[in-house]
Amino acid sequence: MSPRSGMSRGVTTGQLIASHILDTRKSGRSENRIVYTPINEQGYYQPDPSHPNQGYLTPHWGNLKPLLLDVGSQFRASNTVRET
Structure with missing residues (x-):
């Protein structure tokens, strides 16, 4: 195989x-804009x-379909705080 045909195959x-x-990413939900209503509570x-006047850039991104994970919470840390 010539270098040129190898490069062509690589590009293809x-x-x-x-x-x-x-x-695959067309169904990633990045275009699903939502109207964010702030929650005035701790946390x-x-x-x-x-x-x-600072707004909310992308509050809908928490609903995105992950690129390489099955679900966004797949490797999320637990909420457990252990006292020593």
Whole structure:
């Protein structure tokens, strides 16, 4: 196989893989915009009082389909705090 044909095959393979990844991500829910209503309670995000016009960039991203995990919480740490 000539270097040129090897490169051509590599480019073709890369394009096929990229196309597959892009098709898979079409259902990733990144375009599902939501209207975020702030929750004024402890443990929830609170806007910076120094910047009252600062909005919420991407609150819907918590609902994204993970790229390499089965679910977003697959390797999440436990909420258990152990006292020593």
